[in-house]
Amino acid sequence: MRGPMVRFLHSADWQLGMTRRWFSTESQARFTDDRFEAIANLLRAAADEGCAFVVVAGDVFETNQVSRATVSRAMDLLRASKVPVFLLPGNHDPLDAASVWRSAAFRDRKPPQVVLLDSPTPVTVVPGVEVVGAPWTSKRPLRDLAAAACEGLAPTPGIVRVLVAHGATDTLSPNPDDPARVIVSDLERALGDGRIRYVALGDRHSATDVGGGGRIRYSGAPEATDYDESAPGFALVCDVDETRCDVRPVRTGRWTFRRAEWALAGADDVERAAAELAAIPDKARTVFKATLRGTVTLAQKARLDAALAEAADTLGAFEQWERHTDLFVRADEQDVSSLPAEGFARRAAARLREEMDRGGDGARVAADALGLLLRLARREGGA
């Protein structure tokens, strides 16, 4: 008997309650709101696309210690879903003694269409369609939970099973000693013998087709969370039966995390960097991290600082990657000769310049001091 074709929406890693500590208060508020909005988009897409249900493959919450408000807000959103939503405890929110899933906030506010996958027991969504969860019960499981969930299953003709699991796969994990790695070959065997038809994975924030077969996938996070993610901000609409597995992404997120490395060797470079910053679209939802290298004069540094300050004011967040920043500020003759003073102030400027040239801890303070002197001179001159 041939099983039914089922359409569902695959998402993961909502990580509700996530904060970015380098964000300003306003940016953080916007980021939080947009992350909830991404969930709302996702649920709307599920309804619009005619999905039978939604699976969230782990890390619904950032941690088990999220606030009651975050849980409440999430449940409130889910209440609007028109289809069942299956939530899987992941490594961020395992089903341990302090689990958010055991909290009163979740128990009391959980809408009826929300199903917690708290055991590997298959749950029938509609006749012929089952969802099997591989929930995390601790932060450090000692075996491959996906494989464990498959062990109790037998190939059942006429039933499409969707395995919902979380964690790094052995093909992608950098840690070969991790006993919880998801072994792809085992999953492929389970797929091959028909115990399952699709593996909805969570943990990796970038949408990824694991193994290339199309039936083992990471959906990626619904909203970008960091610089290293590729193609975050999507959910997957999956059409699955015994013979087919069609998957297409739908956009859910709005934020962008960008990184730039600027090698600055003169006024032109500074201007280019300033122009690049100015050209960023949707600045309020862009997080930008800049690495600065090279040598600039005090005047160029002042120009750069002004551009960076403007970026910091307008971007969702602006970071200077201090660890990788290696920007040397030097004072050139023009910096000093531009001073209107001819007496001791000029000699002081020359002395600060010498201190800058000597390098060391004092050089930076000297650069700042000389920059301040030039700024004061400009202000005095303007006054």
Added chain:
Amino acid sequence: MRLRRIRLRNWRGVEDREVSFAERGVTVVVGRNESGKTSLLEALDFLIEELDSAKSKRVLAVKPVHRDEGAEAEAEIECGGRTLVLRKRWHKKATTTLVVSGASSESLTGREAHERAAQIFGESADLELWSALRMAQGSEPGAPDLSSQRWLSQALDRAAGDAVTTDADTGLFAAAQAEHDRFWGATGPRKELTDLRTKRDALAADCARLREEIAAVERDVERAAALERELAAIGPKAAECAARLTKLAEDRRRIEGLEAAVRAAAARAELARQKRSGCEAALTTRRTLAEDASLRRSEVTTAEEESARTLSSATETAARLAAAESAAAAAARAFAEAREAASLADQDLDTLRAGLDRDQLRERLDRIVAAERLAEAAETIVAATRADDSRLAALRKAHEELLRASARLEAASATVRVAAERPAAVRVDGAERTVAAGATETLVVAGRAVVEVPGAVAVEVVAGSGAAAPRDAHESARRAFDQACVDCGVSSLEDAVRDNARLAEAKRAVEAKERVVRENARDLTRETIESKLASVTTRYERGLQGRGGARPLPPTFDDAQRALAAAKDRAIAAESESKSAAAALDAARRTDAAARADDARRSGRVDGLRAAADRADAALTAARAARSDEQLGDDLVAVTTEADDAARIQRDAAAALASAEPEKVAALFAAAQQEDAALRRRQEEARVEAGTIAGRLSARGEAGLAEALAAKEADLEAAASLLSSREAQAAAAKRLFDVLSAERDATRARYVAPWRDRIEALGRIVYGPAFRVAVAEDLSVESRTLGDVTVPFASLSGGAREQLGVIARLAAAQIVSPEGGVPVMLDDALGWSDETRLREMCALLGQAAKDAQVIVLTCVRDRYQAVPGASFASMD
């Protein structure tokens, strides 16, 4: 700026007066008091400062009192390469005219003239410096205030060799100071920085607290999982333990039954053993009774025999005792007698010793007495004899002299030989002498001699004159010889020789006495010897009396000693015998007493043994009457069989119990009980702990700790970032201010140096090479040093302050002289200086004024007479 001349008209009391000034050097303006000297200065000020229309109080004050005229002043001044003639009149017909000549010529009037003049002065001259270099009459003498003198400052800047300090420098300094003061107060960072740090620290503490709370939750989670695993593991273990415990309890009950059987068999066996023991004891008792009776009878017989033996023994010992007693008495007597004999022998020996002592002592005494007597006689001789060895020698010598004198006289004298044919009586010098027949009497006549044959012849022989000297010598020798005889107490040499021999003998006798006394007295005195002699004599005599003459005294001392030794030996032998006899007596007594006691004891014992034997016989008889010996034997056989049976049953029961391993079962049971209890307890504890943790987690789990921490961390990040930025700003502001301050101070130090050098160079003219001054940044003179003595300016005398004031003004004038120089104006100065100083100051003025214009106003011309090259102008 140089002042060429000035003219006053209708100025206070001055009607019309013009004074000209030397362009370089000193111009001394001399005038009486109130001659208008000070008005010259006043007029200069008015020309520069006051509009001709001015109606101020000080302008009105210069209007002449007795004339209705406007006060008028005119000055010719060189300034900035131009020559200005400026004239103004106030009060009436107010006028201002200015004529400028030089590179270009100008002629202006009115306000235009005033303003143009002011402009030229402002550009070319330092009017403030001019004012500062003026030393006014009656003012407190002091150094000029030069702190804001532009020309002087510029001159000093140039002298310092650096670029000038511009307004831009000072403006930047002020701005940097303001920036610095934004962040730094007098004692450290300002509140903004400290508040930021406090906030950052508080947030860091909050984060740490939240992290700790989260860590506690994590620990609880871990613990809860561990407890859950533990509880899951405990379940099967507890069930297995309970089953084991049930099985062991059954075993224990079976063992308890076996133990009861063992106990019962043991009790029965014990009872049988006791009965057998009773029978055995009864038999033993019977046997003992019979043996006892028999034994006692035989004891009686033995005792009776012994008693008979001891009685005869006692009789024998009594006889031996009597014999010993008499033997002991005889020995005692013999001992007493021997002791008496020894005592007498001892006395004899003592008496004999006393006799010997007496004889010896007496002999010694006699020798001493005899020697003493001889010595006494010899001493008499010694005392009476004068012819000792020296006197005898003298006499011999005198005798020899006399013989020699006689020989010489005889040779010189006449010799008269009277030969008698028949015996004849011849008288020579009246002395009768008879000459035998055939004899010749020879006379030697030294002087005169008369030889008479009585009745017949009288021949006078007279010696010649050659005999006179020998005669005198002979006479002298004769007298010396006679005197020596007298000294020796003799009449001739022979007597003297004899006396001398006697004297020697007597002296030897005296010496012999000492020796005899020493030898005989030895360590005693004569008195002691006499006393001892008396004592031993008495002892001897008593010894003789004591003997009573019954026995003869032994003839010699040795005999007495031998007798004593023999008597002592006899006494010792007798004593020994007496002691032996006494000991034998004691032994006999003891033996006798023992024999008698033994006899008595044995008699008593025989009586006692007889009574006991009777009692034993009675007891045995009674026992046999109760149960015969045969009956007792039968009883024992029966109970022995019973006891053996009971013992066998007991062994069987014990074997059954041992095979059930009761100790092992008990140990296993106890262990199982303990394990069961421990498992239950652990289960309970784990459940309680899990419950507690669950409660804690449900309280903490919904507190949103992680979100709270993230929010705090964001706040901390922002606060730390802001702080870091502010700190960088503050550090930059501080560094900038510090560097600017340091550079400014260095500039000032360079700037002040030429000013100080100039003052010192001028001052040395007055004060000598040891003169130094300290100059502050505002160019004021702080102190003066002469040699090792430094005095603050304010503490200097009025004269010294005034002198320094003049020196400082001249120094300033010299420094600015090349371009913006102004006249130094001293109004009635140096009134405080003594004559010596005054001369030195005059020299100084002359020197300093080579490069400057100096105008001195004074009412005492003589004061400045000594200024080299000075010009004098009179106001009178």
